[in-house]
Amino acid sequence: MKTKRCVAIVVAATLAAVGMTGAVPALSQGVAPAQAQEDPPEPDPEPGPNPNPTPPEKSDFQLNPSKYNSFAASPPANSFPGRVAKLDKELPKLGVQNLLEQGSRTATFGDKCSSAAFKDMTPPAQRYCFDKSDTSTPDAKNLEWMPQGVTTVADAQQDQKWGTKKPILVSWYDKGNTGAEKGVRVSFLDPDTKKYQHVLLVYPYINSKDNPSYEIVSSPQSGDHAGIHAGGIMWYGNYLYVVDTNRGIRAFDMRKIFDLKAAGDKADLGDKKQVGRQNGKYYSFGYRYVMPQVASWENPGGLAKFPPEYKCSGKGVPKYSFISLDRSDADKLITGEYCAKGSIPNENGRVAQWPMDASTGLPKLSGDGNWHASKAFRLPVSNVQGAVSYEGRWYLSQTGGGTEGNAKLVEAKDSSAESGVLKFEKDRKAAIGTEDLSYWPGRNEIWTVTEHPGKRVLYGVPR
Template sequence: MVQRGKRIWFDLPGVLTAVLLTVSFLFPVQSVYATEEPMAPVSTAPFVLQRTNTHLPGEAAKLDGQLSKSGIQKLLDEANRTAIPDCNSAALTNVSGVIDRWCFNSGDNNTEEWYPQGITGTGDAQDDDLWGSKRAILVSWYHKSKGVRVSFLDPATGKYRHVLLVEPYTNSYGNPSYRAVKIHAGGIVWYGNYLYVVDTTKGFRVFDMRYVFDLGASSNGNTSNKDLIGRHNGIYYGHGYRYVMAQVGAWTVPGQQTGSSCEPDGPPRFSFVGLDRSTVPDSLITGEYCNPPNPENDPALYGRMARWPLDASTGELKTSADGRVYASEAYRVPKAHAQGALALNGTWYLMTSAGSTNNGKLYKSKPGGTPTYRTAGIGPEDLYYWPAKNELWTLTEYPGKRVLYSVRP
């Protein structure tokens, strides 16, 4: 090279190299792994759900006679925590094209007791008449003993509040009570009045936005004791949280996997869930997180994704004549360690992770096609599409590296 004044002049090969490096830096190439697998179809035969826990609506109704209820609008108005907009997060190292981002407050960002997993929002719910005019992003967290909480974040204000998910039951004294929901909650979708939460080896737990109870506004509620949950001596507790949301149903696969590795042809796992409103009818997309011993050599063990029909008139899964729900299509996951998926206008999106120090990848593919990918955050999880903004949202899970962020599809 030759330096002239403050400009540096390169010979032609050097110019080409510099230009290519610059273009690659500014516009990351949609690369493909050498061992990439196409989205091959698989049998839908194992993908069957049946309704269970049919007693839960009655149990939730009993709680309605004991506790004050809260609408989602009121819950957002009274949010008590503040998220940080446009925050800097180590989880976004090497990630380009970020449109929006939010970090939790320091306590939620750093805690090792609760881990964020699933994401949904009013973009999934859509119907303003059901919940109010505010917009919200919802995030599920799991705790080994306290169960699952869901954060309701108002992106207009940055305020958010946690709501504890509970399973109602009648205690030994004949009084309505509730217990913790001890599942991983790896994915969530808000559809109509219902919050669908995946239960890894079983299917879905279903919660009702109309049964959000406010312990702070109830004369028999306690919001200070972080150890107790349910009814004790006539007082209702929620591990210190003000709001609890009741489960009203479940959908379960007839058989369940029992091992730590995914079975390529057995009953499906439910590691995450996303919504597709571009189909008729609307549909849920579920998939399996699998960790095969040789992930680059065992594509049959990467896991599977499936599509489940929804009934927009009821907000429930669409049943066949026999009362069961059958997946309309299923595919092999193109890479192991899947954490989230959804579909939009015939294109499927899949998020994969690579541990607490490496970036994940966001894949994009048509069925039968070879996926391409873009770099995702460190520790990425579930996926959520916000139609009004045309944005794909995800979140990252590791302490100190937790951020909600969006990119274009």
């Protein structure tokens, strides 16, 4: 079903090996370790901080714009926006508000949402349970989707509204247990109606017949590899930022959500095994909506490799495990590393703050044309799945004991230095399987999502 694409992949990979650009471009080539696409184990880390870590090198935190990025009014045909512009001529699109009004699934809220994920903590008032098919069960066979990242309208807009809506978004990655690898999807929840809708994230390309197409978001990016982990997402202005563990950060445009049902005979939603343009029709594994990538910022050396068993070296290129936004003072994007407990304090993991341009919704690049972190810190504890900062105070989600132990919400303090070590202050219980974090300033709440089947819940707690 993907014969034409496979030929292009072989050609592109061969040319990339000798430093040339193929007809079907990839973000970069390399071999990503399997750990980036799997769930990290959840050992019960030792309580409290590890002593005596040293500040990280801020210079380790650099991302370069992809050569396929373009924000010109008339982008080059082979740039990400150029490819998406060709899709725009083939498929109808709709905005976020209209998408929310067409939500196909229903969440339960508050007292109607009962979840074993809370276990030894009092269930918060602000909580949503997914529908039965998305919540799944602990003994589910052929488990497909795993929730990971979370972001809210408070990240997207300073006034914390998108039209008349206040959406909350959740990312999921495909575990690859059900045949066709589907990559990443994002759920758009309307808190007022409790309705939500899934959107498939895709990577755009021009096929061998010069037609616009797309494939799953994978690593390496060729369509025939495992999808990225999507451990964190952050919505800022018109863009949805998604972390790619070994590569950096990808961006998707909220103004470019395509509706395949509205495309009529140009698309086929009945076939759940194909994706992209095949024999003149567009497919999406049966998903009604797709949103293509429009930009990326990548490690200078391409795909990075890390120590086995989810460990970290504490130096060099960082992992991009989770992401959030800090709106205190100048807007800053936050990234951080998930690191299993190492042998020395410097292996706990690192977080960094990256400058953003509020006027464009894009990274604020330095004079050399690249994106450099403005601050970087060592984490005071290991096994961190998400982080947010606000006015110098940090909140970290620390993994608990596998599928049965409560996680922790750790509070820490930073310094005014550009490089330092977060100071552990205290912790409190969080739900089992807590992942990425997002801070909602207007409500003074920290939002997160839990991942384990049968214990999946989206919730917010007071900061």
